[in-house]
Amino acid sequence: MSSNSYWYLGLSFISIILQVIVFYRKRSVHTYMQFFIGVELLYLVEAVIYIFNGSYEYHPKLLSNRYYDSHLGAITSNLISIPSFALVLSVFQLSWIWIVAFIALLAGIEWLFIELHIYTLYWWRIGYTSLGLLLYFPLIKKMYPWMLKAKKGLSRAFLLFLCLGPFSGTVQFLPFMLFNSRVYRTGWFSDPAYDTSAFGIVYYLFVVLVITLLVMDSWRYQWIKYACLEIILLIITMLLKQSGILISQIWWDVYIYLMFPLLILMIGEIFGKHLAKGESPDASTASEINKAAPT
Structure with a gap:
């Protein structure tokens, strides 16, 4: 297994631990639904910028096909890590200070992955990610009361x-x-x-x-x-x-x-x-x- 893989697997493991904590704390079907809504919103954005417009490429080096290997990196980001942080913000009703802190953390992880050459930006920029998360995190917090209505x-x-x-x-x-x-x-x-x-x-x-x-x-x-x-x-x-x-x-x-x-x-x-x-x-x-x- 390539050293690249350990970074992606480590990020996935930490994010899954966050999910377990949240789902244990808030044992509600609506919480699961909120999580899946957060995932799908990311999937739809990725379909446009990543699948159809080649915004960036992941390099976990787990699959021989380069493009499908990149998809596994996308799954780490969109199915596991980012929705987990969004759920923590929502379930624990954390303030804007926490939102900004989580955005800074994820931007830092993105920068680190670039420096480690396990993630490549093409026309995309870290600032775009930060701006997107600035909209995404508050939106996920609004999803729970919307579901109840x-x-x-x-x-x-x-x-x-x-x-x-x-x-x-x-x-x-x-x-x-x-x-x-x-x-x-x-x-x-x-x-x-x-x-x-x-x-x-x-x-x-x-x-x-x-x-x-x-x-x-x-x-x-x-x-x-x-x-x-x-x-x-x-x-x-x-x-x-x-x-x-x-x-x-x-x-x-x-x-x-x-x-x-x-x-x-x-x-x-x-x-x-x-x-x-x-x-x-x-x-x-x-x-x-x-x-x-x-x-």
Whole structure:
């Protein structure tokens, strides 16, 4: 393992410890939802500046493919470290002094990674990161009271979409990053890894949108939602294969991408119920997952 990897793994470990402390202190489904909303907001920003516009590159040196290796660094930042700091600020209701301190800390980490040559800036600058966090951290603090009020309508649908985004986005990317399970050929980029990543963004957002719409509909028989989701995914998969956009390179590829949205739909049913209640119950979700399964 490269020395680069230890820096990324160390940052991930510290951030996960922060998550454990927060989730233990505030054992609420709404807290988990707030965390996932924070992750998805970062995912959406990264889709624009990083995936489509090449703002920077991470070098954890854990994967042989340079571009997919950079994605792992992005996951460290957007799925683990930055949302963890945002959650600490929100749950403990820390003041602006703490917000500025956390921004300075993250800017310092970014500077250190640049100096260690394990992170490269192209057109991006550390100042852009600091300015973005100055907007991002207060926004995350506002999410919790918004969730308690978003019992129906577009607000509930939008928050539900953001809550489910990280599940779809992460599971969409990991199989082709780690196992080269599929390739998307759209012609948007000459590099297959770039092309696959860019279309992966579009695909995962489409899946989240479909699941959100299904959760928002109140149907008597839950299994109909799961059946509809599978039919939609099968049609999209066949169309992508017939058009030559989707190329599966491992036998289990299609099965994974057809099955994981069912789990996301189950999670969406749980999150949707908690948003509709407008309250913050204890985070005991094991039994609720069973209730959300199709009947």
